[in-house]
Amino acid sequence: MDYAELSDKELASLAGQRRQAAFGELLRRYQRPIFSLVFRMVRDRSLAEDLAQEAFIRAFGAIGSYDPRYKFSSWIFKIANNHTIDHLRKRKLDTVSIHGSPHARTAREEEETRIVVESGGESPQEYVEHKELGSQIEHAIGKLRPEYRTAILLRHVEGYPYDEIAEIMELPLGTVKTYLHRARSELKEHLAHLAQ
Amino acid sequence: MLDNDDFSTGFPAEMNRHLTAQQIQALLDGQLSDGEFADAQEHVVFCARCHADLEAWQLLYAELGGLAEIGPSSDFAARVLEHLPPQEEAVSWRQRVRSWIAVRGRGAMEHLSPVRLQDYIEGLVPARQVARIEAHLSGCTACRSDVAAWQGLFEGLGTLQSMEPAEGFYERVMAQHRVLQLIEAWEPAAARISAFARVKRLMPRTRRAWAAVAGLAMPPLTIGSVLLFEVFSNPALTPAYLASFLSWKVAELGTALGSALMDGVVESAAAFQVYAVVDFLSGSPLIALAGAVVFAALSASAAWILYANLFHSRRTEHPYAQASI
Ligand SMILES: [Zn+2]
Numbered sequence: 001m002d003y004a005e006l007s008d009k010e011l012a013s014l015a016g017q018r019r020q021a022a023f024g025e026l027l028r029r030y031q032r033p034i035f036s037l038v039f040r041m042v043r044d045r046s047l048a049e050d051l052a053q054e055a056f057i058r059a060f061g062a063i064g065s066y067d068p069r070y071k072f073s074s075w076i077f078k079i080a081n082n083h084t085i086d087h088l089r090k091r092k093l094d095t096v097s098i099h100g101s102p103h104a105r106t107a108r109e110e111e112e113t114r115i116v117v118e119s120g121g122e123s124p125q126e127y128v129e130h131k132e133l134g135s136q137i138e139h140a141i142g143k144l145r146p147e148y149r150t151a152i153l154l155r156h157v158e159g160y161p162y163d164e165i166a167e168i169m170e171l172p173l174g175t176v177k178t179y180l181h182r183a184r185s186e187l188k189e190h191l192a193h194l195a196q
Numbered sequence: 197m198l199d200n201d202d203f204s205t206g207f208p209a210e211m212n213r214h215l216t217a218q219q220i221q222a223l224l225d226g227q228l229s230d231g232e233f234a235d236a237q238e239h240v241v242f243c244a245r246c247h248a249d250l251e252a253w254q255l256l257y258a259e260l261g262g263l264a265e266i267g268p269s270s271d272f273a274a275r276v277l278e279h280l281p282p283q284e285e286a287v288s289w290r291q292r293v294r295s296w297i298a299v300r301g302r303g304a305m306e307h308l309s310p311v312r313l314q315d316y317i318e319g320l321v322p323a324r325q326v327a328r329i330e331a332h333l334s335g336c337t338a339c340r341s342d343v344a345a346w347q348g349l350f351e352g353l354g355t356l357q358s359m360e361p362a363e364g365f366y367e368r369v370m371a372q373h374r375v376l377q378l379i380e381a382w383e384p385a386a387a388r389i390s391a392f393a394r395v396k397r398l399m400p401r402t403r404r405a406w407a408a409v410a411g412l413a414m415p416p417l418t419i420g421s422v423l424l425f426e427v428f429s430n431p432a433l434t435p436a437y438l439a440s441f442l443s444w445k446v447a448e449l450g451t452a453l454g455s456a457l458m459d460g461v462v463e464s465a466a467a468f469q470v471y472a473v474v475d476f477l478s479g480s481p482l483i484a485l486a487g488a489v490v491f492a493a494l495s496a497s498a499a500w501i502l503y504a505n506l507f508h509s510r511r512t513e514h515p516y517a518q519a520s521i
């Protein structure tokens with residue numbers, strides 16, 4: 001059987017029967033996009049590889065729970081994105097955070113008005129990463145909050161339509177649109193700032 | 197409210213000619229020539245009345261939108277609007293629509309919002325609204341330069357490439373995956389069944405098995421019984437004597453062990469700590485006995501786990517057991 005010819009869904013079903021070659025083909029297809037997303041989310045190559053690996057292992061371990069009514073790409077991106085966001089949230093506890101606006105009525109408002117100060121300075125390793133993600137646009141993307149970053153990357157690197165992004169991020173379509181609009185506004189401002 | 201009919205002068209003469217209903221429809225249907233389109237666009241940008249008219253037509257189009265193919269021709273819409281009798285109700289309906297449009301129209305005339313511009317560049321704006329946006333852009337340098345900035349951003353985002361993980365990533369993931377599948381397959385099936393079922397599972401099931409177990413158990417049981425009988429048939433030996441004898445023996449063992457350790461590795465701090473524990477235990481035989489019991493229990497359970505893993509899970513209903521080994 002030539003696995004490269006099969007669709008994602010066919011491969012997922014074969015993987016559900018513990019066919020190693022099916023897992024291999026799925027990994028071959030998605031390692032690059034998944035790694036890219038995670039890498040741009042955490043901006044640290046080796047951490048990104050660890051997280052991407054964990055995401056694949058999780059997905060493969062739970063292949064039986066994949067529902068073929070949905071796209072396989074959405075499913076695997078959802079797992080990788082959730083795993084990465086979880087990691088970023090945990091790490092956020094380690095960074096100094098200035099609390100959100102005292103006028104915030106909901107947790108969400110507080111979240112939106114909060115400023116996170118990451119520890120400054122750049123290690124040699126970070127310097128290498130910045131060479132890789134060093135363009136102004138990459139830098140600006142790095143400044144976005146994680147949810148905006150995911151939306152932007154899925155839209156503009158992977159080229160997913162809005163509805164699939166909504167599926168991956170488990171958000172209503174309208175929220176995804178808002179995220180993208182706000183994210184791009186922030187990017188534009190940031191780039192204008194850099195250009196000055 | 198805009199005073200539509202009081203159209204001020206100060207425009208080139210040809211620009212004073214308002215757009216007819218036919219022209220507006222042709223514009224919306226995309227049937228104007230480029231030159232006509234440019235003229236109409238230029239007029240609409242400066243003429244609040246025609247702008248409002250255009251908005252009203254767009255609204256009508258939008259409402260008829262879903263029915264476009266099978267619905268009334270745009271001619272029908274024209275007749276509806278042209279021949280509206282000047283009744284109170286009809287006029288107020290028209291005015292309501294117009295005032296609504298005027299408010300929104302003024303908003304649109306102000307400047308294009310970032311959301312609108314982004315949707316426009318991404319091609320998410322319906323074709324009918326594109327004309328309106330382009331009409332605004334043709335007359336507004338601020339929005340035009342804003343569009344250029346947005347386009348720059350979209351181009352920048354378009355240059356982003358996906359990146360390759362380091363060499364060996366594929367192999368690492370597959371290796372970990374295989375190991376995990378193996379572990380999953382070997383994971384004791386017993387973990388999923390109740391303790392009672394586990395005990396039941398360990399019980400011999402056939403008469404032959406019972407016979408084998410009985411046969412195996414017979415020698416130690418017999419020897420044990422004989423020894424017990426011998427010990428307790430001796431009138432000098434009461435259970436209390438036996439207990440004190442045993443505790444004395446354990447204590448002696450502890451002391452012997454302790455001194456052996458002392459002789460051997462007394463210099464090391466860890467050895468000294470071990471010695472301290474043993475010393476303490478030899479001083480309290482009951483604790484030593486309890487320790488021995490715990491140790492025996494642990495050994496027994498370890499042996500059982502080994503047994504369950506090595507011999508039991510192979511032929512269970514565990515779904516992965518057959519598949520991957
Ligand atoms: Zn006019």
Ligand SMILES: [Zn+2]
Nearest residue numbers: 307308336339
């Ligand atoms: Zn404008």
